Amino acid sequence: MQDQGCAEPVRVDVDRDDAITTTWGDGHTTRVDLALLRERCPCAQCQALRDAGEAVWSGDAQSLRVTGAELVGAWGLGLAWSDGHATGVYEWGLLRSWCACPDCSAR
Numbered sequence: 748m749q750d751q752g753c754a755e756p757v758r759v760d761v762d763r764d765d766a767i768t769t770t771w772g773d774g775h776t777t778r779v780d781l782a783l784l785r786e787r788c789p790c791a792q793c794q795a796l797r798d799a800g801e802a803v804w805s806g807d808a809q810s811l812r813v814t815g816a817e818l819v820g821a822w823g824l825g826l827a828w829s830d831g832h833a834t835g836v837y838e839w840g841l842l843r844s845w846c847a848c849p850d851c852s853a854r
């Protein structure tokens with residue numbers, strides 16, 4: 748197995764109005780709420796907003812939806828949002844680092 752094996756997904760479940768749940772090669776599961784994903788969008792545009800101390804997204808979490816999700820090569824997940832934003836590609840390692848389960852939080 749490769750060094751990065753634990754950060755490669757074996758399964759990605761996209762619940763378009765709730766959360767994205769990724770199951771990793773080591774059997775671990777990471778669930779991240781959509782609102783959190785949207786706020787942490789890693790694209791250059793959102794990064795610039797964060798750097799400037801501005802809100803990346805100020806929409807309503809209740810109405811936020813994922814309108815499209817696609818694997819980008821072997822390294823991440825591209826997400827399109829109901830607010831029209833679609834430039835963020837979430838690297839697997841990034842998604843894994845956002846895991847908020849008791850095990851990961853304790854680390």
Ligand SMILES: [Zn+2]
Pocket residue numbers: 788789790791792793794832834835
């Ligand atoms: Zn973005």
Ligand SMILES: [Zn+2]
Pocket residue numbers: 775776777846847848849850851852
């Ligand atoms: Zn975890």
